[in-house]
Amino acid sequence: MTQTYPTAEKAAELLERVRVRRPRVHCLMNTVVQKFTADGITVIGAIPSMTSSPDEIADFVSKADVLTVNLGTLDAERRNVIERAVEIANDAGKPWILDPVHCDYSPSRLAFARTLIARRPSVVRGNKAEMALIGKTGDILGIETGAADQLTDGTRSVTVRNGHRWMAEVTGTGCLSGGVIAAFLTVEPDALAAATAALAATGVAAEQAAEFARGPGSFGVAFLDTLSALTPEALRKAARIDHDH
Numbered sequence: 380m381t382q383t384y385p386t387a388e389k390a391a392e393l394l395e396r397v398r399v400r401r402p403r404v405h406c407l408m409n410t411v412v413q414k415f416t417a418d419g420i421t422v423i424g425a426i427p428s429m430t431s432s433p434d435e436i437a438d439f440v441s442k443a444d445v446l447t448v449n450l451g452t453l454d455a456e457r458r459n460v461i462e463r464a465v466e467i468a469n470d471a472g473k474p475w476i477l478d479p480v481h482c483d484y485s486p487s488r489l490a491f492a493r494t495l496i497a498r499r500p501s502v503v504r505g506n507k508a509e510m511a512l513i514g515k516t517g518d519i520l521g522i523e524t525g526a527a528d529q530l531t532d533g534t535r536s537v538t539v540r541n542g543h544r545w546m547a548e549v550t551g552t553g554c555l556s557g558g559v560i561a562a563f564l565t566v567e568p569d570a571l572a573a574a575t576a577a578l579a580a581t582g583v584a585a586e587q588a589a590e591f592a593r594g595p596g597s598f599g600v601a602f603l604d605t606l607s608a609l610t611p612e613a614l615r616k617a618a619r620i621d622h623d624h
């Protein structure tokens with residue numbers, strides 16, 4: 380069977396669509412990087428919300444277009460809220476993404492990540508150590524980020540080669556990428572194409588930011604500037620997307 384693979388042209392088209400649609404992205408996000416993640420979602424052209432209040436989660440997820448579930452700074456109350464949020468998203472047929480932050484540090488967090496994967500997120504994204512423990516995710520899109528981002532949906536595999544090493548020195552670039560991927564999931568049903576475009580966009584913005592930043596601190600700020608200013612045309616020209624065939 381002929382497979383369709385995401386291209387730089389497709390990434391540019393999806394960036395345009397996110398900016399036009401302005402999707403609502405609800406994030407159950409660790410407490411360390413809520414601001415940076417919300418800023419990333421805003422500058423890509425989407426609208427973030429961040430509450431983890433048990434009283435409000437149903438209303439917020441019901442009004443959102445997509446959900447981001449991030450397991451950093453997890454506590455008992457947020458576990459319950461996550462379970463409720465996932466149930467609402469699934470019942471409404473809304474996409475959601477799981478970031479199993481630090482599941483490699485804690486068996487209980489890894490076990491919780493596995494129960495969530497059984498509830499079928501559209502995407503699981505983690506760093507190398509996290510994804511080594513999560514393992515294969517079957518037909519659920521699995522993404523291992525790093526110097527190159529490796530994406531596979533069990534049938535197709537794609538590598539996104541954009542980015543800059545300073546991304547690894549700013550806390551929360553991975554978490555932010557989860558929020559940006561979520562925004563792209565709302566404009567493209569093929570999760571592989573959506574996530575490829577999102578990671579190419581953040582990677583290209585990082586390359587541009589590194590040209591005028593002086594180190595990780597100024598890079599974090601510059602990255603929001605360049606992600607905000609990123610044009611579909613610049614993304615099309617600079618995206619470096621490879622695939623397996």
Ligand SMILES: Nc1ncnc2c1ncn2[C@@H]1O[C@H](COP(=O)(O)OP(=O)(O)O)[C@@H](O)[C@H]1O
Pocket residue numbers: 505506507523524525526527528541542543544545546547551552553554556578581582
């Ligand atoms: N050495 C690197 N060179 C280029 N991009 C990188 C590098 N390390 C991480 N990134 C990028 O930084 C983001 C976060 O990735 P990663 O560090 O793997 O996740 P986490 O923050 O969850 O540990 C991703 O967009 C990834 O592409």
Ligand SMILES: Cc1ncsc1CCOP(=O)(O)O
Pocket residue numbers: 409411412450451452453480481550551554
């Ligand atoms: C996103 C992030 N990056 C470094 S610490 C942190 C929060 C992680 O929380 P936890 O220590 O509970 O895994």
Ligand SMILES: [Mg+2]
Pocket residue numbers: 478480481505506553554
């Ligand atoms: Mg992470």
